[in-house]
Amino acid sequence: MTEARPSSIREIAVTLGVSTATVSNALRGKGRVSPALIEQIRLEADRLGYVPDHAARALRTGKSNTIGLLVPNIGQPLFPAFAQAIERAAKQRGLAVLIGDSQGDAGQQDFEIRNMIARGVDALIVIPTRGTTVIQESISVPVAVIDSAVTAGNVAASDHREGGRKIARHLLALGHEKLLILAGPENSLVARERVEGMREVCFSANVEPTLKHSDATFEAGNVLGRELGLTRFTACAAAYDAIAIGFALAVRERGFRIPEDLSLTGFDDLMWAQIVSPPLTTIRQDLEAVAVHALSFVVGETDTSRIFPTDLVVRQSTARLSVPSRGDENAE
Amino acid sequence: MTEARPSSIREIAVTLGVSTATVSNALRGKGRVSPALIEQIRLEADRLGYVPDHAARALRTGKSNTIGLLVPNIGQPLFPAFAQAIERAAKQRGLAVLIGDSQGDAGQQDFEIRNMIARGVDALIVIPTRGTTVIQESISVPVAVIDSAVTAGNVAASDHREGGRKIARHLLALGHEKLLILAGPENSLVARERVEGMREVCFSANVEPTLKHSDATFEAGNVLGRELGLTRFTACAAAYDAIAIGFALAVRERGFRIPEDLSLTGFDDLMWAQIVSPPLTTIRQDLEAVAVHALSFVVGETDTSRIFPTDLVVRQSTARLSVPSRGDENAE
DNA sequence: CTGTTAGCGCTTTCAC
DNA sequence: GTGAAAGCGCTAACAG
Numbered sequence: 001m002t003e004a005r006p007s008s009i010r011e012i013a014v015t016l017g018v019s020t021a022t023v024s025n026a027l028r029g030k031g032r033v034s035p036a037l038i039e040q041i042r043l044e045a046d047r048l049g050y051v052p053d054h055a056a057r058a059l060r061t062g063k064s065n066t067i068g069l070l071v072p073n074i075g076q077p078l079f080p081a082f083a084q085a086i087e088r089a090a091k092q093r094g095l096a097v098l099i100g101d102s103q104g105d106a107g108q109q110d111f112e113i114r115n116m117i118a119r120g121v122d123a124l125i126v127i128p129t130r131g132t133t134v135i136q137e138s139i140s141v142p143v144a145v146i147d148s149a150v151t152a153g154n155v156a157a158s159d160h161r162e163g164g165r166k167i168a169r170h171l172l173a174l175g176h177e178k179l180l181i182l183a184g185p186e187n188s189l190v191a192r193e194r195v196e197g198m199r200e201v202c203f204s205a206n207v208e209p210t211l212k213h214s215d216a217t218f219e220a221g222n223v224l225g226r227e228l229g230l231t232r233f234t235a236c237a238a239a240y241d242a243i244a245i246g247f248a249l250a251v252r253e254r255g256f257r258i259p260e261d262l263s264l265t266g267f268d269d270l271m272w273a274q275i276v277s278p279p280l281t282t283i284r285q286d287l288e289a290v291a292v293h294a295l296s297f298v299v300g301e302t303d304t305s306r307i308f309p310t311d312l313v314v315r316q317s318t319a320r321l322s323v324p325s326r327g328d329e330n331a332e
Numbered sequence: 333m334t335e336a337r338p339s340s341i342r343e344i345a346v347t348l349g350v351s352t353a354t355v356s357n358a359l360r361g362k363g364r365v366s367p368a369l370i371e372q373i374r375l376e377a378d379r380l381g382y383v384p385d386h387a388a389r390a391l392r393t394g395k396s397n398t399i400g401l402l403v404p405n406i407g408q409p410l411f412p413a414f415a416q417a418i419e420r421a422a423k424q425r426g427l428a429v430l431i432g433d434s435q436g437d438a439g440q441q442d443f444e445i446r447n448m449i450a451r452g453v454d455a456l457i458v459i460p461t462r463g464t465t466v467i468q469e470s471i472s473v474p475v476a477v478i479d480s481a482v483t484a485g486n487v488a489a490s491d492h493r494e495g496g497r498k499i500a501r502h503l504l505a506l507g508h509e510k511l512l513i514l515a516g517p518e519n520s521l522v523a524r525e526r527v528e529g530m531r532e533v534c535f536s537a538n539v540e541p542t543l544k545h546s547d548a549t550f551e552a553g554n555v556l557g558r559e560l561g562l563t564r565f566t567a568c569a570a571a572y573d574a575i576a577i578g579f580a581l582a583v584r585e586r587g588f589r590i591p592e593d594l595s596l597t598g599f600d601d602l603m604w605a606q607i608v609s610p611p612l613t614t615i616r617q618d619l620e621a622v623a624v625h626a627l628s629f630v631v632g633e634t635d636t637s638r639i640f641p642t643d644l645v646v647r648q649s650t651a652r653l654s655v656p657s658r659g660d661e662n663a664e
Numbered sequence: 665c666t667g668t669t670a671g672c673g674c675t676t677t678c679a680c
Numbered sequence: 681g682t683g684a685a686a687g688c689g690c691t692a693a694c695a696g
Contacts, residue, residue: 006472008673019683024675031676032681054452055396056673058387059688066430066451074419075603080412087406087433096451098398099431101419119398119428120386140338218607249609271407272604275550277581340689351667356691364665388689391672 007048016044027052058120067298068116070100070109070126076217077242077270079127082146085291086125093299095122106132117141123298131187144294148189155305156294158285160190163310164197167237167265167283170312172205175321176235176263179209182224182247184216184239191216191239194267198237209237218246225250233262234321241266241273241282248276248317259319269313279315286310339380348376359384390452399630400448402432402441402458408549409574409602411459414478417623418457425631427454438464449473455630463519476626480521487637488626490617492522495642496529499569499597499615502644504537507653508567508595511541514556514579516548516571523548523571526599530569541569550578557582562594566653573598573605573614580608580649591651601645611647618642 009027013020018037025031026041033041044050058064069086071079087097098121102109109129116124123142128134128151136143136153144155151157171179181198184191195211202209212228214220221243230251238244244266248258258264258278266273269284289308296302341359345352350369358365358373365373376382390396401418403411419429430453434441441461448456455474460466460483468475468485476487483489503511513530516523527543534541544560546552553575562583570576576598580590590596590610598605601616621640628634 009675010673020674021676021684022682025682028675034681037681051450053391053673054450055387055390056688057675059385059391059672059690060674060676062688064387073416074412075416080406083431084405084407084433087431096430096432096447098428099415099419100428101416115428118383118386218603222607246607249607253609271550275554275578275581277585341691342689352689353668353691354666357666360691362691366665369665385689388672389691391674391688392690392692394672 006053007050008053009050011048012041012044012050015048016040063122064120065094066096066098066119066121067295068098068100068112068119068121068124070102070112070116070124072102072109072127072129073104074099074101077272078268081287082127082291085287086295089288089292089295093295095295095299102129104129109134113139125294125298130185142298142300144297146290146294148193149307150193151189155297156290157190157305157307158290158310159307160193160310161197161200163267163283163285163312164194164199164239165201166197166310166312167194167267168198168201170281170314170318171235171237171263171265172201172207174235174263174318177205177207178232178234179207180228180230180233180236181209181211182221182236182238182240182243183211183213184243186213188216194239214243216240216242218242221246221248222250226254230254230256230262235263235265235318237265239267241268241270241280244280244282244317245270245272245276248280258317260322263318263321265318273313274315278317281315281318282313284311284313338385339382340385341382343380344373344376344382347380348373395454396452397426398428398430398451398453399627400430400432400445400451400453400456402434402444402448402456404434404441404459404461405436406431406433409604410600413619414459414623417619418627421620421624421627425627427627427631434461436461441466445471457626457630462517474630474632476629478622478626480525481639482525483521487629488622489522489637489639490622490642491639492525492642493529493532495599495615495617495644496526496531496571497533498529498642498644499526499599500530500533502613502646502650503567503569503595503597504533504539506567506595506650509537509539509653510564510566511539512560512562512565512568513541513543514553514568514570514572514575515543515545516575518545520548526571546575548572548574550574553578553580554582558586562586562588565594567595567597567650569597571599573600573602573612576612576614576649577602577604577608580612590649592654595650595653597650605645606647610649613647613650614645616643616645 009020009023013023023041026033026038090097100112125144126134127146134145145153146156147154148157148160183195225247256262266280266282269282273280273282286308293306341352341355345355355373358370422429432444457476459478466477477485478488479486480489480492515527557579588594598612598614601614605612605614618640625638
């Protein structure tokens with residue numbers, strides 16, 4: 001209601017009797033303008049509540065100071081955390097984030113990429129939907145892919161494989177040799193890396209784990225927990241926290257105790273992992289670091305891709321393999 | 333590798349020997365251009381891989397076809413679901429979404445609003461951070477506030493109060509009269525509405541519930557579940573699923589059974605509510621409807637604010653009050 | 665039906 | 681140090 005139309009650089013120029021070029025230069029400390037004039041222009045600018053017109057600047061300079069972020073599904077845990085980290089990093093550089101959700105669909109993903117470019121984003125950060133590839137050669141702006149070390153064109157990722165190794169070593173060190181791996185989706189490179197890491201370690205310890213694939217969801221874990229024969233295993237390693245948590249609930253429902261009867265691990269350290277019962281031993285990614293690096297890459301500060309270490313977070317869902325014994329008053 | 337610099341409307345005009353105006357008109361079905369020419373221009377446009385320059389169009393028309401979405405904290409459940417719904421609705425209208433996270437901070441929120449406007453968004457949808465107000469008069473673009481019916485300037489919201497009533501009626505109908513309300517943050521209007529709805533119904537049934545305030549988080553619920561004296565209550569209604577879920581885990585750890593010893597309800601129907609054990613009786617909001625209405629409002633299709641009904645989702649966390657073993661028969 | 669013309673608000677040579 | 685002028689690519693009058 002208050003604003004008529006926003007004031008322009010010209011308005012300032014006219015009221016001060018200078019040229020628009022000078023105003024532009026003064027306001028951005030660019031050209032050689034006398035300190036006194038700069039001050040005067042600054043004052044007048046505030047007085048008028050001047051705000052630079054973004055579209056005009058973008059048209060003239062060819063930069064929009066906006067980046068596109070494409071996630072597979074913002075409704076799924078972890079992606080919001082990623083989005084937040086990226087948004088924070090972007091804000092710090094004065095960049096805004098245009099968000100797109102490919103909704104798990106390769107076609108949507110392509111469409112969004114094109115759309116964002118048409119909208120003039122300066123760069124793109126994409127977390128690819130499972131089983132898709134981002135063909136960077138066909139994209140006219142810098143792209144950072146965040147996925148797994150083996151993904152074509154990956155620029156920033158956690159070391160999922162080493163994370164898998166850490167999990168397996170942890171379980172082995174606790175004496176477990178009858179391992180069930182809830183391996184997640186077969187076509188996910190991230191899941192595959194995690195599982196490969198686990199298996200590597202198992203193999204060199206002469207342990208042969210059993211694999212079960214499923215979606216990377218709570219529900220899928222729950223189904224698995226209800227249906228799987230469990231007596232052959234003493235430990236279970238899930239490729240995703242969501243699977244582990246769904247699994248844990250179902251399994252406890254059946255009367256198995258975690259970790260007494262079955263040790264359980266997740267992967268990602270979702271918010272829920274630490275609060276679920278028992279708190280979940282899992283792998284934590286450094287999302288912030290990944291986000292910052294991806295951004296550094298697309299703004300051209302670096303041209304290397306990086307793989308970031310992960311942390312094993314030991315909580316109460318894993319325990320040393322115990323000789324079968326009695327003794328607990330835990331009614332369930 | 334392929335793109336040199338994107339081709340412009342002029343390039344098409346020149347190669348075809350027509351004017352840029354005609355090309356512009358043809359491409360957008362705007363003016364009166366002969367079908368034959370339109371076809372020809374279309375073809376040439378594809379051939380050149382023409383993509384309209386967004387900044388130029390925005391500068392010229394004053395519309396960016398972009399809306400800003402401001403959420404309190406995208407890391408918290410429910411907001412991603414909202415964001416997804418809004419993004420979907422926006423995409424359908426050819427609008428892109430610039431996302432901002434106020435990180436629970438009023439200052440950030442103001443900053444983001446200003447920033448988005450400076451970036452030329454056509455409209456703003458804001459889910460205000462707790463305890464803040466959005467002074468719409470000071471904003472030069474249409475704003476839709478999504479919060480609660482009592483929020484100043486609210487445009488679209490779920491009927492939180494009626495949701496609260498539904499919960500209370502459900503619990504009362506099951507015979508519960510010793511009620512604990514986990515009321516959430518004191519300064520949240522949404523929480524307050526939910527709780528008020530519950531209390532209204534209780535009062536008219538001459539039931540006086542006990543209130544406990546806390547953050548709207550899993551952790552806060554967990555703490556409450558560990559610390560509260562519970563024997564005086566037969567049912568507990570939380571103002572948020574997150575609180576309820578955290579509470580449930582802690583309380584079961586103490587040996588209380590849900591729903592046998594204590595009925596429990598949540599609010600929001602997060603993904604986790606249906607998978608947690610036992611699945612949570614809760615209230616589901618129609619996020620899609622809220623999102624669509626907010627968007628309709630900011631694009632000027634409607635000028636009314638709307639409050640949307642919610643659904644009671646009955647699952648296994650609530651049960652009829654079992655006949656007390658100790659003497660307590662206040663027959664009503 | 666189609667072309668001409670005039671900018672949107674800004675940055676950027678290039679003169680002075 | 682400062683100003684004049686030339687557009688960035690597009691759309692919107694208004695002519696023809």
